[in-house]
Amino acid sequence: MNRVISPANPLEAAHVTMRFGGLKALSDFNLVMRPGELVGLIGPNGAGKTTAFNALTGVYVPSEGEVLVAGARVNGEKPHQICARGVARTFQNIRLFKELSALDNVRIACHAGASSGFFDALFLTSHHRAEEGRILARAEEYLAVMGLAHRAGEIAKNLPYGEQRRLEIARALATGPKVLCLDEPAAGMNAAEKIELMRLIRGVRDSFGIAILVIEHDMRLVMGVSERLLVLDHGVTIAEGKPEAIRKDPKVIEAYLGDAYLEEKKIAVPEGRVRGEGGDA
Numbered sequence: 001m002n003r004v005i006s007p008a009n010p011l012e013a014a015h016v017t018m019r020f021g022g023l024k025a026l027s028d029f030n031l032v033m034r035p036g037e038l039v040g041l042i043g044p045n046g047a048g049k050t051t052a053f054n055a056l057t058g059v060y061v062p063s064e065g066e067v068l069v070a071g072a073r074v075n076g077e078k079p080h081q082i083c084a085r086g087v088a089r090t091f092q093n094i095r096l097f098k099e100l101s102a103l104d105n106v107r108i109a110c111h112a113g114a115s116s117g118f119f120d121a122l123f124l125t126s127h128h129r130a131e132e133g134r135i136l137a138r139a140e141e142y143l144a145v146m147g148l149a150h151r152a153g154e155i156a157k158n159l160p161y162g163e164q165r166r167l168e169i170a171r172a173l174a175t176g177p178k179v180l181c182l183d184e185p186a187a188g189m190n191a192a193e194k195i196e197l198m199r200l201i202r203g204v205r206d207s208f209g210i211a212i213l214v215i216e217h218d219m220r221l222v223m224g225v226s227e228r229l230l231v232l233d234h235g236v237t238i239a240e241g242k243p244e245a246i247r248k249d250p251k252v253i254e255a256y257l258g259d260a261y262l263e264e265k266k267i268a269v270p271e272g273r274v275r276g277e278g279g280d281a
């Protein structure tokens with residue numbers, strides 16, 4: 001595939017393959033995230049979505065291919081280095097400082113991008129105090145954007161599950177990313193919480209102008225919020241495009257939507273496929 005790598009694109013993957021022993025969990029994965037885009041990454045269980053996230057964010061080093069942040073190759077860099085370049089992420093399992101307040105969780109993440117150093121902090125210089133003031137204001141803003149302003153003083157572990165998930169996003173935002181990668185941010189939420197979360201995610205993109213890549217199992221939700229979708233199945237990208245086109249793509253219907261959808265829409269089971277295979281949407 002001929003492609004132009006552009007420093008204007010905050011995140012790109014070019015021909016990324018991930019192997020675990022004999023298993024190819026991700027094959028020739030290509031992605032171009034443009035500034036401010038909201039892209040959904042979907043696919044059935046085990047399709048390779050989290051593996052793609054891990055390869056993009058430095059948790060794994062790609063077996064083949066390149067990951068580029070603003071045009072710079074980052075293969076082999078550690079997750080915190082890639083985060084410092086502007087790619088933040090959340091995880092499927094919540095990773096908060098559970099004993100700290102919501103505000104402190106976000107403040108700590110703000111410090112990742114702060115200019116005040118160790119000696120400034122030790123001697124409480126005026127620079128440090130000014131920096132702390134700015135960080136506090138920013139942390140409060142990120143909490144507010146995620147609808148958590150009223151929870152600032154609450155200990156993270158005492159927040160309801162849905163709010164812990166939103167706090168994770170606030171914390172990722174606080175690192176000042178150009179791209180935010182959200183791994184199933186709505187997992188475990190009820191229907192109303194999911195809809196509210198998707199509205200917030202869109203709001204984050206609109207307010208901060210950052211690109212967002214989101215893994216989400218709920219097809220209707222992700223189609224409602226994304227401008228573009230990539231569909232993985234068995235590690236292979238089987239479709240890419242606007243939600244309207246993806247919805248009608250027979251390969252996607254076969255691989256992802258599964259029997260319930262086929263039954264409901266009275267679509268014949270694709271040849272060679274046995275009922276009971278396919279996705280869980």
Ligand SMILES: Nc1ncnc2c1ncn2[C@@H]1O[C@H](COP(=O)(O)OP(=O)(O)OP(=O)(O)O)[C@@H](O)[C@H]1O
Nearest residue numbers: 020023024025043044045046047048049050051052
């Ligand atoms: N570290 C690893 N070692 C070995 N196999 C792995 C590893 N990570 C992922 N896999 C395998 O790679 C495949 C893709 O897994 P992955 O977690 O990326 O899928 P997924 O699309 O995110 O699935 P889910 O929707 O269930 O989270 C699976 O077969 C999984 O077992």
